[in-house]
Amino acid sequence: MSLAERPRPAGRPFPARLRQLRRAAAFWTERRIRLVTGLVLFAFIALHFANHALGLVSLTAMEEGEKWFGRIWGGGPMRALFYVALMVHFALALHALYKRRTLRMPMREAMQILFGLGLPLLIIPHVLAVGLAEQTTGHDADYAHVVHALWAAPANALQQVAALVVAWVHGCLGLWFWLRFRPWFPRIALPAFTIALLVPVLSILGFVAAGKEIGSGLVTVVRHPATPAGAALAAQASLAVHALYFGAIAATLLARALKQRRGLLSGFRVTYPEGQVIAVPIGTSVLEASRIGGIPHVAVCGGKGRCSTCRVRVIEGQGALPPPHAAERTTLERIDAPSDIRLACQLRPTANLRVAPVVTAELPRLDGGATLAWRAGAERSIVVLFCDLRGFTAMTERRLPFDTVFLLNRFFAAVGEAVESSDGYLDKFIGDGALALFGLGKPQDAACADALIAAARIARAADALNRTLAQELGGARIRVAIGLHTGAAIVGHMGYGRAASLTVVGDTINTASRLETVAKEHDAELVVSVELAERGGLPLKAGKRKIVAIRGRSAPLDVLVVTDARRLDEKMAVAG
Template structure:
């Protein structure tokens, strides 16, 4: 598999983060003593000043910076969320804030062999040149903030991140604070007793050292200027090959060739739903092409797969993946409504996110014929007792009731837990529902001609989770292949007259051994691969 620039940027960023963490930890030893800082510096230099550490550190610095320039160049538009803009701006400013410090320590050591210790550095930055010391402290804080933003974007989609966020935020705050306090305490200690640390040694002269700073400033500054110039040149070339995207109500977005329809909508301020954030996963941004489809580039493999999954027609394209080369007329299939996107999605998952969840579908078997022989009041009463039993079972197991559909229920698990915990919760909920239904049958045995029977389907996998709907009907829900597969398994349970069908995916996550059970391969409409499933005639035969 080819290594993507995203993985390279992540690895180099983690290397730089490890350097900052060890550097800050060394500074924090100043809370103990200057001697403790010097002892820690021996280990720090041993880690980062050997040939392997040097190559790894400075190779990561150069690679990370060049990848930042590449990302800046590749962006079709500089409109981006505030956090992304802050991360990019801080990253590009770091070299200019750190060059003086690097030249005065690492470059000087490489050229002259002079090894500046903490007494010398602290005395220079804390006592003799406090304004330079303040600038270096600011540079280190900016570097740490840049790294924290990168790690935040990396970990944010992880299911465990919300549970660990407070711990991570606390560490991100304490580490630089302790480092600055350690450096300040070392400065106070040296200022109170300068004779303990002797005079500042005079480093050997070097004809090359004075040139190192200007050369580094010129290199990094020239690289940024060249990237910005390349962007202007590209923009000029692209704007000479503009395309127009026509929308309903006589709205038009004019963009350079290479922009997607979703980017055109955002640049023109036209509301356009994209629950997955424009990654080609959810299909909510799809548009129907009214005119100009014939001369456009064909869908990519990712776009074809998503469109095939939803059985889209030949004139339907994903706005986030469709980059027209000629004028085109489109209409978004999912309207944002009169109040815009804000009325469509609200809350913490407003824009939606893809995550691994477990899904339970359950339905009463034969309830339609039962309802036909009952008064409307009795039917509503029985359904409400059934919904109460299912709802309590799902919530007690740690799940979330997505919706009631007729006499069926859709429940989600894993919104704030790991995929393994979600699978176990869904299985626990199924067993609880079975027990609650038996209790309901016993309580109303005299009212039912036949006991109520249930069919359930359990599946686990990725789904798009977010706030969806319109107006007062907006709620947290999930869409995707995993939901469709769980519904199909529930239908299979009805067809086979069994209580429960469990997918192999969920059984694996729940560490459930079903090797002695009947296994079937299920074909799911719109899904390329069949789904292995286990047939459970009686749900209470499983051990909770």
């Protein structure tokens, strides 16, 4: 029977299996494999450091914790997973180093690479000492023996502490690079930073406490010196591992140098707007070419194709460019980029071209407290409050300019105090109105509640001003119209020079502004979207529910019209 005549086994047809394998191969990119292996190693390190922290309780607690740690990582499958993740992660780090066209990079990227490559050098002695303890001394190495051996040689103890810090910083940097642009990351940034700071501190303190307990003589440790054969085995193993480590790095750097030398024979040139021309080997990205030539080029995500800040306009040579890969194509489609716009970090030309960076590298001077996400712009869910004085033009027709300024300043002060006392951020004053933001550092539900409380305080403040300034107002009344809405917006520092400030753009802001106009049309103090009211804990019976058309939105919006907003916070407290 020929091969073609043989019956195929029952089950999925071969082409379907092939498509499945291709999809799996497309999913498991080098970046995802590096991420998964890094998470495995980070989990191991985190549990190991937590075990160290038990030294603050006692050495016995550390030993008990080691038993639980051994149950998780001591078994065959988990131990194999750890060693595979360790070797694959290190190999991918070397491969990433090999692929880099330039070693010029931001400090945070350099720290992650140096810490990752330097970590094995710090932990090799410790791993060999623990792993070969039974072969070299005839006894297993428990916590008491390991801590005693480290504290007996202070240099070893310092090396262990350095390895602990380097491993933790490398892992935390990797997590930060991975998560920093997630819309929910700002909500967990503070607790995550607190944990990231506490874990190594508690681990080091636990290690020190265990050393003191042993040094005090409360714990008797019987030393098991290595036999001559064991010492020779340890020396040979150390020599072999160090040779493998340094050999792998040297081979990577040598291969990288040879690749660059070959590439220089078939390179291309990138021309920039100021006339700079950078010659680089084929395979180099435009972003790498900028760094090689020392040309400032914005790349907020570190050149991973997760943002569009490095994008360039291709002025000449567009016809010879390779098509965008999946990551670049996704980002370009999201920003609806025209055909002549490419991501510099992903574009690897094969012929000469002329480009112009779209985002200038000369960013405005901002306050020192601004985070990288706010400087570059970040999408997140916020709450927007628009507040305006009703009938302000008629109120000021017969007033002197200085009297008008006095009145506005009293109103603005009242609004500012109400917003800031409710954990809001006063963005700006626009004419006789104000724009405030909530939720820049809080979960969205809490921000909705804060904004509703601020609206109630603004309404009460307007009522108090009417009583205080009754004589100045001459029978007129200060009346407010407030619009509240929640949703996604782009938050970032915008402007120029001293006028640069933190602000927001997006449909959420436009909708909140329209709701403030709706409040005037319905002779109400507040119009709030039902979604915000429900998330903030405001009972819907506090106002009249309506479906209103919002200019600029294709679908109408379900809102709550509140005629008197002065007691909103009290109604929320009763409902809660």
